[in-house]
Amino acid sequence: RSALKERLAQLIPKEIENVKAARIEHGKKSFGPVTVDQLYGGMRGLPALIWEGSVLDADEGIRFRGLTIPECQELLPKAPGGNEPLPEALFWLLVTGEVPTQEQVTDLSKDWAARAEIPSFVEEILDRCPPTLHPMSQFSLAVTALNHNSAFAAAYQKGIKKADYWEPTFEDTMDLIAKLPNIAGRIYRNVYGKGKVPAIDVNKDYSANLSTLLGFGDNEAFVELMRLYITIHSDHEGGNVSAHTGKLVGSALSDPFLAFAASLNGLAGPLHGLANQEVLLWLTKMADAIGVDATDEQVKQYAWDTLKSGKVVPGYGHAVLRKTDPRYTAQREFALKHLPEDKMFKLVGQIYNIVPNILLEAGKAKNPWPNVDAHSGVLLTHYGMKEMNFYTVLFGVSRAFGVGAALIWDRALGAPLERPKSYSTESIKKMFAGK
Numbered sequence: 001r002s003a004l005k006e007r008l009a010q011l012i013p014k015e016i017e018n019v020k021a022a023r024i025e026h027g028k029k030s031f032g033p034v035t036v037d038q039l040y041g042g043m044r045g046l047p048a049l050i051w052e053g054s055v056l057d058a059d060e061g062i063r064f065r066g067l068t069i070p071e072c073q074e075l076l077p078k079a080p081g082g083n084e085p086l087p088e089a090l091f092w093l094l095v096t097g098e099v100p101t102q103e104q105v106t107d108l109s110k111d112w113a114a115r116a117e118i119p120s121f122v123e124e125i126l127d128r129c130p131p132t133l134h135p136m137s138q139f140s141l142a143v144t145a146l147n148h149n150s151a152f153a154a155a156y157q158k159g160i161k162k163a164d165y166w167e168p169t170f171e172d173t174m175d176l177i178a179k180l181p182n183i184a185g186r187i188y189r190n191v192y193g194k195g196k197v198p199a200i201d202v203n204k205d206y207s208a209n210l211s212t213l214l215g216f217g218d219n220e221a222f223v224e225l226m227r228l229y230i231t232i233h234s235d236h237e238g239g240n241v242s243a244h245t246g247k248l249v250g251s252a253l254s255d256p257f258l259a260f261a262a263s264l265n266g267l268a269g270p271l272h273g274l275a276n277q278e279v280l281l282w283l284t285k286m287a288d289a290i291g292v293d294a295t296d297e298q299v300k301q302y303a304w305d306t307l308k309s310g311k312v313v314p315g316y317g318h319a320v321l322r323k324t325d326p327r328y329t330a331q332r333e334f335a336l337k338h339l340p341e342d343k344m345f346k347l348v349g350q351i352y353n354i355v356p357n358i359l360l361e362a363g364k365a366k367n368p369w370p371n372v373d374a375h376s377g378v379l380l381t382h383y384g385m386k387e388m389n390f391y392t393v394l395f396g397v398s399r400a401f402g403v404g405a406a407l408i409w410d411r412a413l414g415a416p417l418e419r420p421k422s423y424s425t426e427s428i429k430k431m432f433a434g435k
């Protein structure tokens with residue numbers, strides 16, 4: 001057993017009691033009324049899910065098990081000589097609620113490196129995809145196919161007891177996360193003609209291996225960026241499309257590969273994870289049209305033109321957040337430290353000074369501030385990863401950490417099949433007739 005599984009086995013009985021106690025004390029309490037508008041309005045603000053790994057505050061942003069992003073940067077173990085938290089440590093935190101030791105983090109790095117290989121038939125599936133098939137579709141195909149070797153699916157066929165569901169879920173989640181660098185690396189190299197995927201180095205951390213497989217392993221700053229990137233993209237509470245989809249599909253006892261592939265299909269939408277690709281496209285078109293040294297007036301005009309043509313400004317706005325996303329700020333600080341003179345970074349900063357006022361003036365968006373996707377693409381571009389269609393794959397690699405941790409806890413706590421009630425407009429009219 002890995003150190004993490006050992007710790008989890010100790011925590012689960014306590015947490016089951018904790019949940020029982022919370023339900024006895026609060027189970028019949030109400031969050032307040034549900035309005036018909038919430039049913040039509042994408043369920044905004046509707047309290048509907050339990051998600052243990054993180055909670056999102058509209059003003060302050062995300063906290064992973066109670067820790068803000070700057071607190072994670074300070075408290076979580078780092079690589080020797082590195083400044084950014086190791087995603088291994090973040091995963092440990094999401095799963096246990098505890099900050100791990102350096103040794104526990106190294107144990108996870110080694111465990112993931114040992115599980116990293118993907119079956120040859122999955123390699124073949126990826127190799128046969130036309131390079132014109134979007135990298136996110138390829139990613140989802142490969143993750144779905146990993147279900148072939150699912151420990152959970154096999155155990156379920158053998159009649160595993162409900163109390164033990166978490167164990168094969170844990171194994172599948174560890175395998176899933178471990179295999180993503182090989183999948184992402186293969187997609188990147190196949191689609192953009194970057195040669196063969198090299199081997200994993202069992203003595204390196206997850207982000208170093210991911211960077212090597214993508215072809216950027218020699219650049220320590222890129223490796224550091226990956227550590228930060230995965231950490232901040234990992235989890236954003238339970239209601240966002242990718243997180244909620246994974247939880248929903250997992251509730252049918254579909255194994256973690258099937259559940260996470262569903263998450264990826266949601267992440268591939270332009271209002272969600274694909275926004276990082278859209279931002280780069282938008283920035284590139286802007287730079288082509290008005291240059292990277294454009295005046296504020298030109299940037300203003302360009303943003304207004306986007307809105308007037310009926311499009312959204314990608315990277316701005318959020319369904320929950322009402323202030324600048326701390327994930328944006330963390331990336332901005334990284335850029336200020338590592339690439340302060342980069343022209344595209346400067347353009348992103350200029351847009352930050354201009355777009356919120358325009359969105360306020362336009363008067364529709366409830367949140368005029370930037371989200372995580374407004375920044376990630378320029379950092380990747382700076383280090384030479386210019387293929388914007390690939391960016392959401394990196395978001396997907398990161399999101400497996402949060403969805404995986406949630407799937408483990410859902411099975412440990414015996415979360416039931418999700419089945420909310422739906423209504424037709426006709427039934428709502430009848431229900432409230434004369435009221």
Ligand code: AMX
Pocket residue numbers: 240270271272273275307311312313314315316317318319320364365366367371372373
């Ligand atoms: N540009 C232009 N219009 C925007 C806008 C933006 N960035 N953000 C919101 N609006 C508009 C909406 O389209 C909506 O218009 P409508 O009434 O004509 O349909 C109106 O403002 C009200 O929307 P909202 O309540 O503020 O937002 P929401 O909760 O419905 O949607 C989001 C949130 C993120 C989809 C939206 O802000 C958006 O489309 N942003 C651009 C895409 C983006 O950056 N997505 C990434 C989000 C983070 C992530 O998941 N990775």
